[in-house]
Amino acid sequence: MNSIETTNEQEFVLASLGKRFLAHIVDFLILSPFIGIHLFLIFKSMQIGLIYYFIATIVYSIIFISYRIFLTFKLGGTFGKLAVKIKVVNSELGTLSLKEAFLREVPHILIYLFFIINVYFMVIFFNQNSEKLSNLIFSEYYKEINNQEKVPNLSLYYYLISILFILFNKMKKTPHDFLANSIVISK
Numbered sequence: 001m002n003s004i005e006t007t008n009e010q011e012f013v014l015a016s017l018g019k020r021f022l023a024h025i026v027d028f029l030i031l032s033p034f035i036g037i038h039l040f041l042i043f044k045s046m047q048i049g050l051i052y053y054f055i056a057t058i059v060y061s062i063i064f065i066s067y068r069i070f071l072t073f074k075l076g077g078t079f080g081k082l083a084v085k086i087k088v089v090n091s092e093l094g095t096l097s098l099k100e101a102f103l104r105e106v107p108h109i110l111i112y113l114f115f116i117i118n119v120y121f122m123v124i125f126f127n128q129n130s131e132k133l134s135n136l137i138f139s140e141y142y143k144e145i146n147n148q149e150k151v152p153n154l155s156l157y158y159y160l161i162s163i164l165f166i167l168f169n170k171m172k173k174t175p176h177d178f179l180a181n182s183i184v185i186s187k
Contacts, residue, residue, distance in 0.1 A: 010093055014172045015086035015184040017163065026080035031067070034060050046134060046141055050119070050126040057119045061112035065105055073101035077184075085187045096182055104180035107158055114151040121148045 028035070038060050041053040071078045076087040076095055088104070090096050096104065125148040126133060133141055162174040171183055 012089075012093060013186040015186050017166045017172070019084045019086050019186065020081075020166065020184060022084045023078065023080035023086060026083045027067075027078050028080075030079055031064060034063055042142070043138070045126070045145075046136075046138065049130070050123040050145070054116075054119050054123045057116055061116060065109055065112060068108065069098075069101045069105050072096055072104060073098050081184070086184055087187050088182050088184050091181050091183070093185070096180060100180040100182060104176045104182055106179055107176050111155045111158060114154060117151050118149045118153070121150050122146075124148075 038053070038056050041048075041056050045053050068078055072088050073096060075082060076089065081087065088096060088101075090100055122145045126145065129144075133144060136144065158175075162176070165174045165177075166172045171177075173183060177183060
């Protein structure tokens with residue numbers, strides 16, 4: 001356990017990697033209806049086109065980012081973080097301002113923007129090749145659509161980098177914690 005004393009003599013315990021991971025799982029479960037709709041639309045895209053998937057990608061991205069920013073600003077963390085009893089605080093152990101909560105999400109915003117750009121290129125490819133694509137089985141169709149990715153999907157890399165940051169710095173800060181000058185503590 002990492003118990004740390006601040007300059008104003010407050011003591012706190014940094015949130016473990018395990019608790020942070022568990023918080024992500026809880027948030028995934030909470031957002032799973034939106035993820036389900038998103039997945040449904042990719043499966044139906046052979047029949048209805050990718051435009052609905054594109055729109056759902058934008059809507060899901062806005063919901064996901066807003067969920068994280070708003071709840072971190074108002075409650076000190078997402079419902080997942082609150083469920084596992086961890087909290088995002090600023091360097092004075094106070095609640096993040098709206099600006100700090102936004103800054104903390106900048107890497108995720110960029111990841112979602114890249115994802116939206118990729119889906120846009122998928123839509124263009126689909127519209128230009130819909131007749132050819134309609135004759136494929138879903139696995140071949142999905143492979144063809146995914147081959148249109150123009151910007152690498154950075155989300156896995158970012159999460160791996162974040163894990164390394166948590167493991168190898170004293171304050172267990174991720175890159176987004178450094179951006180917002182925040183830390184995640186156990187409540």
